[in-house]
Amino acid sequence: MTAAIIKPATPLSLVTRRFLRHRLAVASAALLAVLAALSLAAPLFETWLALDANTVDLFNRFAPPSTDHPLGTDEAGRDVLLRLLYGGRVSLFVGISAALTAAILGTTIGLLSGYFGGALDAIFMRVTDGVIALPLLPLLIVLAALDLEKLGFSAAAAQSEGASLYRIVVIVALVGWTTVARLVRATALSLRERQFVLAAKAQGASAARIMAVHILPNLASPIIVATTLSVGNVILLESVLSFLGLGIQPPLPSWGNLLTNAQELIWDAPALAVYPGLAIFVTVIAFNFVGDGLQDALDPRSLERGRR
Amino acid sequence: MLRFLGERLVQSAAVLAVMSFVIFALIGLMPGDPVDLMISADPDLTSADIEKLREIYGLDRPVVERYGNWLWAALQGDFGFSRLFARPVFEVLIPALGHTLALLGISLTLALCIGLPLGIWAAVKPYSVRDYAVNLFAFAGISVPSFWLGLLLIIVFAVILGILPAGGLGTPGADGGWADKLIYLVLPAASLTLASVGGHTRYMRASMLETLRQDYIRTARAKGLTERRVVLGHALRNALIPVTTIVALDFGFLFSGALITETIFAYPGMGKLTYDAVMGNDFNLALVALLLATLVTLIGNILADLAYAWLDPRIGFEGKNQ
Numbered sequence: 001m002t003a004a005i006i007k008p009a010t011p012l013s014l015v016t017r018r019f020l021r022h023r024l025a026v027a028s029a030a031l032l033a034v035l036a037a038l039s040l041a042a043p044l045f046e047t048w049l050a051l052d053a054n055t056v057d058l059f060n061r062f063a064p065p066s067t068d069h070p071l072g073t074d075e076a077g078r079d080v081l082l083r084l085l086y087g088g089r090v091s092l093f094v095g096i097s098a099a100l101t102a103a104i105l106g107t108t109i110g111l112l113s114g115y116f117g118g119a120l121d122a123i124f125m126r127v128t129d130g131v132i133a134l135p136l137l138p139l140l141i142v143l144a145a146l147d148l149e150k151l152g153f154s155a156a157a158a159q160s161e162g163a164s165l166y167r168i169v170v171i172v173a174l175v176g177w178t179t180v181a182r183l184v185r186a187t188a189l190s191l192r193e194r195q196f197v198l199a200a201k202a203q204g205a206s207a208a209r210i211m212a213v214h215i216l217p218n219l220a221s222p223i224i225v226a227t228t229l230s231v232g233n234v235i236l237l238e239s240v241l242s243f244l245g246l247g248i249q250p251p252l253p254s255w256g257n258l259l260t261n262a263q264e265l266i267w268d269a270p271a272l273a274v275y276p277g278l279a280i281f282v283t284v285i286a287f288n289f290v291g292d293g294l295q296d297a298l299d300p301r302s303l304e305r306g307r308r
Numbered sequence: 309m310l311r312f313l314g315e316r317l318v319q320s321a322a323v324l325a326v327m328s329f330v331i332f333a334l335i336g337l338m339p340g341d342p343v344d345l346m347i348s349a350d351p352d353l354t355s356a357d358i359e360k361l362r363e364i365y366g367l368d369r370p371v372v373e374r375y376g377n378w379l380w381a382a383l384q385g386d387f388g389f390s391r392l393f394a395r396p397v398f399e400v401l402i403p404a405l406g407h408t409l410a411l412l413g414i415s416l417t418l419a420l421c422i423g424l425p426l427g428i429w430a431a432v433k434p435y436s437v438r439d440y441a442v443n444l445f446a447f448a449g450i451s452v453p454s455f456w457l458g459l460l461l462i463i464v465f466a467v468i469l470g471i472l473p474a475g476g477l478g479t480p481g482a483d484g485g486w487a488d489k490l491i492y493l494v495l496p497a498a499s500l501t502l503a504s505v506g507g508h509t510r511y512m513r514a515s516m517l518e519t520l521r522q523d524y525i526r527t528a529r530a531k532g533l534t535e536r537r538v539v540l541g542h543a544l545r546n547a548l549i550p551v552t553t554i555v556a557l558d559f560g561f562l563f564s565g566a567l568i569t570e571t572i573f574a575y576p577g578m579g580k581l582t583y584d585a586v587m588g589n590d591f592n593l594a595l596v597a598l599l600l601a602t603l604v605t606l607i608g609n610i611l612a613d614l615a616y617a618w619l620d621p622r623i624g625f626e627g628k629n630q
Contacts, residue, residue: 129319129323130323130326133320133323133560133602133605133606133609134327134602134605135560135563135564135601135602135604135605136561136564137564137565137567137568137579138564138567138582138583138586138597138598138601139331139598141567141582141583141586142334142335142338142598143334145338145339145586145587146334146337146338147337147338147339147340150336150337150339151337232451236451236453239453239455239456240453240454240455240568243455243568244568244583259455259456259459262459263459263572266462266463266467267467270463273456273459273460273463274460277456277459277460280453280456281452281453281456284451284452284453285447285448285450285451288447288450288451289447292447
């Protein structure tokens with residue numbers, strides 16, 4: 001027997017150990033880290049390849065892969081690899097920030113609803129039911145087509161490059177908060193009757209303090225899992241909207257709008273349709289695996305109930 | 309039961325009414341208005357003329373008043389004309405609705421016929437190689453961008469192999485009957501099926517796994533029943549209850565999700581119509597198409613609740629046992 005000192009397991013180390021057992025999730029997390037690093041390093045690749053992602057070279061359209069252009073060039077002679085990396089920046093940024101915004105919105109609504117109950121709860125939950133009953137994609141298309149100037153934004157702000165980026169984060173968050181809100185409300189509803197909350201109340205803690213210090217930490221697991229899973233969904237939604245020409249506006253590349261031209265060029269350059277879609281697919285499936293692994297790691301009971 | 313149904317209908321009508329106003333207001337916020345479109349057709353209009361036109365069409369009124377006028381006309385059956393098709397809105401929508409329902413009917417049937425057996429097959433031997441393989445397939449189905457899948461199908465079957473049409477409703481000019489239409493349905497239906505089969509597989513697997521852990525299943529096994537009878541005769545009926553609910557809920561999702569598939573394959577259904585209407589400033593058509601999509605989603609939700617209570621006698625319609 002080895003004379004190892006058995007350290008007491010902290011909750012975090014238990015979670016880490018359970019997560020590491022989930023091989024696909026670990027591999028996915030590593031893959032996502034690599035993808036993120038590559039995307040962030042896109043300017044470095046530009047220097048190494050001595051290219052610029054937006055340089056149009058009409059004498060060099062649809063070039064096959066070569067040492068100059070590792071994945072070839074597109075219909076305007078731009079380097080496909082660099083456009084993919086820059087697209088990854090945009091798609092990952094939109095996915096993560098919209099999922100986080102939706103999670104914050106959903107947590108706030110769910111927490112207030114579950115803790116205070118009563119009329120506030122009734123109103124919030126009717127609104128949630130209403131939002132869930134909406135036809136998601138057609139509604140997003142209308143929201144993405146809105147004229148920002150009619151909403152009181154200046155023409156310059158409405159047409160700036162960042163506008164299409166932030167607009168998509170906002171509209172996806174506006175329809176995406178319901179899952180987290182329901183989860184949080186259900187848990188908060190049961191937590192507020194627990195003894196440690198009653199004890200805090202008896203000591204005179206304010207409602208805000210009880211929610212922030214006593215209830216919120218207990219909600220971390222379901223929020224983390226739901227948010228991770230929703231990043232994948234957001235990336236899918238962003239790519240669809242951008243593909244339809246309503247999301248991220250070119251010349252800013254995203255994995256979705258890189259595919260917009262792919263359909264027109266499908267007869268000439270089918271390869272161009274493959275890479276961006278593959279990037280979306282791999283990223284989304286990786287986020288789903290990580291979410292699944294986190295669920296098993298953070299909530300061991302879900303293993304017994306069978307992985308969903 | 310009737311009271312439950314009544315309550316749900318009233319609730320859904322309220323959601324629909326609120327949505328009709330929200331969508332009306334949102335569409336008013338889209339770029340341009342009907343008069344802008346007239347201006348582009350007649351560059352000689354003076355700004356006084358434009359003011360006058362806006363007044364004639366009531367576009368200078370507040371949004372609540374314009375909505376009131378629209379609602380009053382709509383309640384009398386007048387939903388206005390489609391700008392793109394120059395026909396009453398419903399004359400355009402009804403055939404599109406038929407096309408979408410045909411596409412959805414085929415895809416949903418296929419997805420259920422593949423997904424449910426696959427889910428059961430995986431759940432019977434949890435954590436085995438085949439379970440992992442099925443899980444991987446299901447995850448892939450959930451994660452694949454459906455428009456990309458559509459593009460790949462077009463590349464393989466229309467561009468490289470050239471055996472199936474890349475899009476449309478039927479061979480132009482030729483009236484080949486239903487066989488011709490069916491060929492044009494193959495790729496869109498395959499794409500939509502692949503996009504939804506992953507979800508069905510996972511729901512079925514999780515539900516079957518849960519059911520197989522119940523005491524009455526142990527009893528059935530103890531009686532010496534074959535595994536086949538235990539799973540298909542005893543477990544399946546109960547395991548299908550939550551799946552039915554989710555499938556009904558998903559119907560609304562699938563209905564609006566068909567938008568992408570229809571756009572890729574130029575299939576003239578509700579989704580493509582909605583997209584074209586939004587892009588082409590066809591305000592009347594976009595409004596009614598969106599409301600119709602909301603209505604379908606709401607009906608799906610009601611059916612899900614009804615199915616749940618009807619299939620599982622332990623669940624009452626009032627939230628308590630009957």
